[in-house]
Amino acid sequence: MFRKSVLIGTALIFLVSAGSVYAASARDYISIVGSSTVYPFATVVAEQFGKTTSYKTPKIESTGSGGGLKLFCAGVGVEHPDITNASRAIKKSEYDKCQKNGVKEIVEVKIGYDGIVVANSKKTAPMKLTRKDLFLALAKDVPNPKGGETLVPNPYKTWKDVNPSLPNVKIEVLGPPPTSGTRDAFVELAMEGGAKKFDWIKAMKKKDKKAYKAICHTVREDGAYVEAGENDNLIVQKLDANPNALGIFGFSFLDQNTDIIQGSFVDGVQPTFDAIADGQYPVSRPLFFYVKKAHVGVIPGIQEYLNEFTSDKAWGPDGYLSEKGMIPMPDEERAQFQSDVKALKPITMK
């Protein structure tokens, strides 16, 4: 029994090393990596593409934007992915890395917008917030409430402290961690927007941009802002379990859970599909994917996948992506990217 298992074991080790042969075999499907925010949208397109064409369904990994770009920029060839999804634009240093590794031509495709909502449980009344409220409630240092142009560590404990019209409950906001693109967009759009309401902070932007950004973008760390990870469904359920907490996450999760959570008003606008699409709702961010031009025409199906993604039935205002909660781009912008994709126009960065 024992000897037999030893024999099988050794045989398997050999089999495994033999397996490396087939490793080098060909790839006949598109390999996509990248952001977990774009993942739910890209997968819908991939599935449609796989079902309606003779090509295999692309493989889509959820690695995060940074991890995706790292894999993407590692080089040209079958072992590297063809497309990476990103919830932010590519950075200069990443672009340079791509260039260095021979990934010369990269096509950028903006696919639409993701609304970032602040929401709470249906068991309580919806919050009517302003961006200024959000800034005051969540920033690490806030302007001295007693007046004057100085900063003090955030003293606010309840929403009522921040704004007398808000309810008297403890500030507790579940939101994404600093590694997340959602957080990045939230501080930029909501908190910076709120900080600008203070004229002297706004004036700092010209004088000392660094200090200005530091004020706007630093989130308090005393427990009022709870970094709750990237699992948005978990945040939704935590909100349901804790009616006093607010949560920050993508619009698609609000869209699917309208019976247990509600979006807070931000600057008087509730996050609805239409309000985000026409720009009334102030907090949304663009989503992208990047295509390795060298792979187009070599890995089967990339061009067709791009056509599927940029067709109106996918990313148009009535397309199936909008049903999944993605906010489509305005018509001109869509037409612009559509023609760029047709021409496979690579981006340049100096």
Added chain:
Amino acid sequence: MISPYMIFAAILLLTSGAYVIGRKRAFAVAGDRAGLMQMHSRPTYYGLLTAMWCGIPALVIFSAWSVFESGIITQLVIAGMPDSIRDLPPDRLNLIVNDIKNLVSGNIVSAEMNQTLRAAADHYRQLQAISSAALTVVVLALIMIATTMIMRAISPSLRARNQVETIIKWILIACSTIAIFTTIGILLSVLFEAIRFFEKISLTEFLFGLKWSPQMAIREDQVGSSGAFGAIPVFAGTLMISAIAMVVAVPIGLMSAIYLSEYANRRFRAIAKPLMEILAGIPTVVYGFFAALTVAPMIRDTGLGLGLDVSSESALAAGLVMGIMIIPFVSSLSDDVINAVPQAMRDGAYGLGATQSETVKQVVLPAALPGIVGGVLLAVSRAIGETMIVVMAAGLAANLTANPLKTVTTVTVQIVTLLVGDQEFDSPKTLAAFALGLVLFIATLILNVIALHVVRKYREQYE
């Protein structure tokens, strides 16, 4: 065409054939019962020796061939292609080769099928056929030669058993060194990135800093706020959650083990033990949801009822649930070793008038201690390395606190969040994941060296 799997199966088949032949040969050489007594080893060993001589060299050749085959064929195919293609940069060439391979295996090919590609694909197919035919011939020849040689050598004086045992012993040694290679592999795979991290953040700041807050800029035009990389709160959080888990798992696990092996009847044990083992196999994602959505709110509400300030993602919730998960590590492993304590020792204690519980506490447990400590150490290890439960239930805020009702974070949570984040991949934020991994690795290594010495000092051999 002969597929490599067929060759592999043939080797296995022939190897078992060789065993039968070798054994028969030994019987034949011996002649009768008396002759069998004259043989140095029992016939089985002659069979095994034949099988080993037949199988091992063939498998070595086979795997070496498999590793190099594809590369060589590709090179030959490229050499046979026109200059215009041969002179392409290697990455482009790589893609063309992919196309050829797709063509060979009959998949969809994206580019238009030109004549060169078709020719190359045919060439590839041809070479592949030649190669596998050659491999078959070589392997078969090798097996023939080895078998005939060993058949001739079989005689009463051939020390077959000793040879077989030496070979097996070397295989055992090879297996036990895998742990070393794994360690080297882990060190190498985190070391370089960790070094790059320590180029940006000093080692002392990382090791002794009391503040962990990787709030650094994600984009260039952003200004990072506090980018503090002091790892102490993270490690303290790991220790606290593991400690809570052990407080749950060790008493429950140990008492369960004692009850199962000393008190329970056979049927109860046969049902309860496997049931408890299922606890270790429930996916950690499920435990994570359980901790975050059931246990944490329960603890918070109880705490608020008692007038305590309880965070929604307390260390307690994650620790408790993790403790439940690792109960089987303590219970099942301890049960096995307790069960293996010789009955004679218990009978001795009973004979002296000890009650069952006294026997357990004073005789059985000390005898089983090395095994129990092994199980507990394994459980601690599991608690330190556990990821998903803490990711979902423990939160990310790195507080340096001894209060289990506050939020803490652990090394594994930080590693996961940093690795799958949206930030740039060579920012200190991502690299910090590797540094954390490295430091945790070294820390547990040191603890294990100490544990080894302690355990050895107290280890007793009974009987």
Added chain:
Amino acid sequence: MNNPSSQPNGLNPQGRRAIEIVNAGLARRYRKERRFRLYGISAILASLLFLSFLFGSIISKGYSAFQQTFIQLDIFFDPAILSQESLSTANYPGIVKQSLRQMFPEVKSRQDKRMLYRLVSSGASFQIRQMVLDSPEMIGQTLQVWVIADDDIDMLEKGHFDLEAPEGERRIKDIQLAWVDRLKKESRIEKRFNRILFTAGDSREPELAGILGAVAGSFYTLLVTLLLSFPIGIASAVYLEEFATQNRWTDLIEVNINNLAAVPSIVFGLLGLAVFLNFFGLPRSAPLVGGLVLTLMTLPTIIIASRASLQSVPPSIREAALGIGASKMQMVTHHVLPLALPGILTGTIIGMARALGESAPLLMIGMVAFIVDVPGGFTDPSTVLPVQIFLWADSPERAFVERTSAATIVLLAFLIIMNASAVYLRKKFERRW
């Protein structure tokens, strides 16, 4: 603890007979005994309680996913649509939409039509397509076909929506409710066993999503893990425990093994990425690589458990075997290993159970991915059950909640089958001496 028999002559210094002291302490000692027993049984009951609670919550959430709502449509296989192009690329969604329009002729506005089309799943058109491809002779006929309902309708039928809420906050609008009621009256809505869940790969539409791909991926991955980690684990444990002399080299190995047990699983993923993918060039997302990584992760568990179990084999058995002339190898294989096997199997059960439920290390080697095609071998891209559970748990659609639990139920079934066979073996080898 007082141990009366240790007193010489049966008399203690106070001059009382030992039996009196024993009798005086007996009641207390029996109480202690009972209490100890109680601790033991309550510990077991506590863990079984946790287990039943977890099972209860998973099953109560997940059982409804084993059923799926279907809607009966009168499909006219319109030759005008089906003959103009090749059959595989014809406008099948158009056929489904046409059928819905005919059933509800009063629906006129564009907005309402869109809502109407949303009653049935987008998978319906693929279902029709398959039917046409299988038997093209049905073109031109009108047939009653049961098609898959949309996930929202499915959730409605299973009572997951609060119909009291104002219309604006519901995913199902009043007009859709009216349609569903009409369909119900005509008994055109029916819940059936959800075969798709067991026969399809992943999908972003909950009603079309299945776990077959993940089950196959888990199977291949664990097969690699079991075939490698079990023999290698035993071999290492036997060498370290029975053959190796204690020296620096074996100390080094021992410390290494213990330490590897504490390495976070995601670090094994980093190792897999660096060694198996980048150095050996194995394919990403393959069960082969996943199995290798999980092997390295489970090996320490198996080795440590096996060593503890080998240690507990009484020396007398070894000495007896050696005494009658067995070689060391014969002693190990014929006597020690069979006796140690129950403990080794326990280690294997726990190690494999962990490997089955682990998702973190697979993230780095590309197995946390959306893969629709069911893998057919060790190198096809695939995902595994816990990853599928993780991905579904992270999907916004409500219908994935019950499917997440259903997938967990399947994983637990997988686990129980795996454990049951090992437990059977363990019972066969277990003995007390």
